[in-house]
Amino acid sequence: MVLLIKAILSLSVFIMKVGANPAATQSSVHSVSQCHDWGELGNGAVRVIEGEATWLPCPLFSHPNVYNYSSAQAAGLNLVWYHVASGQDLEQPIDFHHPDQRLSKERETLWLQPATMEDNGQYICMLRNRTSCAKIAVHLEVVQPKPNCEGKAAVPSTLVNVPIQGGKFLTCPDLDDVKLPNTSHSVTWYHNCDANAFMNADRKVEKDELRIRQMFEMYQGLYHCVVTYETKGRTLNFTRMINVSAVSSDGVPKEPRILNPAVDQIYPVKQGSEVNLTCRVMLPFTEGPRETWWTIDGKTVEQLADPRFSNTSRMVKVYFGDWTVEIVLKIKDFSSEDLRREYNCSARNRRGMATSRATLEEEAYLPSVELGCGLGITLFLMLVMFVVYHIFWLELLLLYRSWFGTDERSTDDKEYDIYISYARNSEEEQFVLLTLRRVLENELGYTVCIFDRDSLPGGTITDETLSFVGRSRRLLVVLSPGYGLEGTQALLELKAGLDSMAWGRHLRVILVQYKPLGRNGWVHELRRARVALVLVRWQGEKSSDLSSRFWKRLQVELPLRRVKDLIENKNSNTIPLQNKAIH
Known part of the structure; x- marks a missing residue:
């Protein structure tokens, strides 16, 4: 644009010199003139839809305060238009006397009424006389119409802001350019391609303008205006777009x-x-x-x-x-x-x-790294302790009881540590005498009472049973499918133990499941007290080793033997708990 202004100024100075000195004109007629070529206009191509009218103003006259068309005509300068078709280099002068009269010139403007695909290319406007000239090019792009709404106008849309709930008159862009002598025109408006959108009182077409009386959010969007006019016996049109946006009202504060x-x-x-x-x-x-x-x-x-x-x-x-x-x-x-x-x-x-x-x-310094490491180590140690406790909780509980537990022998006057109740048949009796009794007495050092072994002949069974159970700290019930039949010795022992436990006589009942029992195998007394009793399951060969969980779990429920007592038993060749199998 700066170069263009310089060219216009130099051209105007030359014209003033020609008007002031005609002799200089005659002397310069025979001189060789060089045309100032200012290239192509840098504002981009002018776009038009095929079949619509368009016009190209000569950019040399874009600054009328510096130079205008009337002064150029008065100075003897002629405006000539050339066309360089797409894909060609040859400048062809435009014939304005063609029979179809589709291309015409009105002062400094070139009209194409209508434009066709053959009109693509450069258009050069040249202002010249015998001794000097200046020229500049404008690129025209003719595009085919598209079926969608936005493709109905090739010229970029004009942005118009309307205050919300305010009013505005919309005028079709470039409408004044078609108001030429001997022409008439009309304007059709569309909102989002709908020509029937202006039937209410808020929006109304008045002559050529669209009046928005009250702006709402729904009225935003693209507005198309189609200008139709007649000239030289032919009906032509061109389309323009206005992008309307609703903005905040002027009645609200506008300061940042x-x-x-x-x-x-x-x-x-x-x-x-x-x-x-x-x-x-x-x-x-x-x-x-x-x-x-x-x-x-x-x-x-x-x-x-x-x-x-x-x-x-x-x-x-x-x-x-x-x-x-x-x-x-x-x-x-x-x-x-x-x-x-x-x-x-x-x-x-x-x-x-x-x-x-x-x-x-x-901000104050926070030792995030140190805190993170400390928290991580703490969580790791807690996880390790949880795993260790989950796996070795029996061993830890036994160790804790051995050092900090209370020996019941110093708090009561009971004679026996354990009273064993079992069904009187050969298999259960063999398990009690050869396994339970031997380990409890010989290996763990408990005093065990077995009715068939420790009772005196000639006594009353009921009285002696109640006496033995009352003088014991634990009642060890060996459960099997035959246990608890009506009228048996085992059922009497069980009832006596449950009654003593219920009355708080320092007796606890421990269930040892020797063989699995079905739901119907539990006697009435056991079904009522099962929730409050401890059940330890014998698992055959898996429980035969003295380090198995069966013996550890049973030892947790039995009376406590302090560490010093265990040491004394060890010195007397009695081992409290060791990895030994029972035969």
Whole structure:
């Protein structure tokens, strides 16, 4: 554009010289002139839909205050148009006397009424006389119409903002260019390709204009206006688009408002790290520019020229043209000197300006690495302890009882540690006498009472049974399918033990399941007391070893033997618990 203005100025100076000195004109007629070529107009191609009318103003006359068409004609300069078709290099002069009269020239404007696909290419307007000339090119692109709504206009849409619940008159762009002598025109309006959208009182077509009496959100979008006119006996048209957006009303405050940093807000910072200061600003809609920026000691980031400082901005929200903008000031390698600086966030639009200061405070040092390592080690140790306890809880419980438990022999006057109740048949009797009794007495050092062995002849069975159970600390019930039949010795022992346990006479009942029992195998007394009793299952060969869980689980329920007693038993060749199989 600067080069174009220089060319026009030089051309105007030349014309003034020609008008002031005709002799100079005669002397320069025979000189060889060189045409100033200013290339192609840099505003991009002019686009038009095939079958519609368009016009190309000569860019040499885009600054009428410097040079205009009338002065050029008065100075004897002629305006000539050339066409360079697409894919060719040859400049062809345009014939304005063609019979179809589709191409015409009106002053400095070239008209194509209508445009066809053959019109693609460059159009050169040249202003010249015998001794001097200047030329510039304009590119024209003819496109085929598309079926969709947006493709009905080749020219980019014009943006129009209408205040919400406000009013506006919409005029079809470039309408004044068709108001030539001996022409008549009409304008048809569409909203989203609907010509029947203007039947209510809020929107109405008045002559050539579309009047929006009251703007609503639903009225936003693309508006098409089709201008139809007649000239030289032919009906022509061109289409333009207007993109209408609803913006906030002029009745609301329009001054910028800083949401963040607030008055009492404090930004925690840490030396040696990257600090991000976030500023959020509300910028209401106004015509003209809207700006947001950070200052450090009164200087912007660009003025400060410190590579450690940078800022980025983004649009957070757009609501009816009102912007919510977030701008972040990044400070790398934050130092103690940066803590003493003044940081201000500012915003400005046409209505005013707002500034808010950010208050910085150095945060206390938290040994996050040390805390993280300590927490990790603690959790690991807790997990290890949980696994160890889950696997060795019996051993740990036995160890704890052996050192800190209370020996029941010092708190009661009982004679026996264990009374064994069992069904009187050969298999259960063999298990009791050869396995339970031997281990409990010989290996673990308990005093065991077995009725068939320890009772005296001639006594009453009921009285002696009740006496033995009452003088024992534990009642060990060996369960099997035959246990608890009506009228048996075992059932009497079970009832006596349950009664003594219920009355709180320092007796506990322990169930040892020698063989599996069905649901119907439990006698009435056991079904009632089963929830409160401990059940230890004998698993055959798997439980025969003295280090098995059966013996450990049973030993937990039996009376306590202190460590010193176990040592004494060991010195007397009685081993309390060892890896030994029972035969």
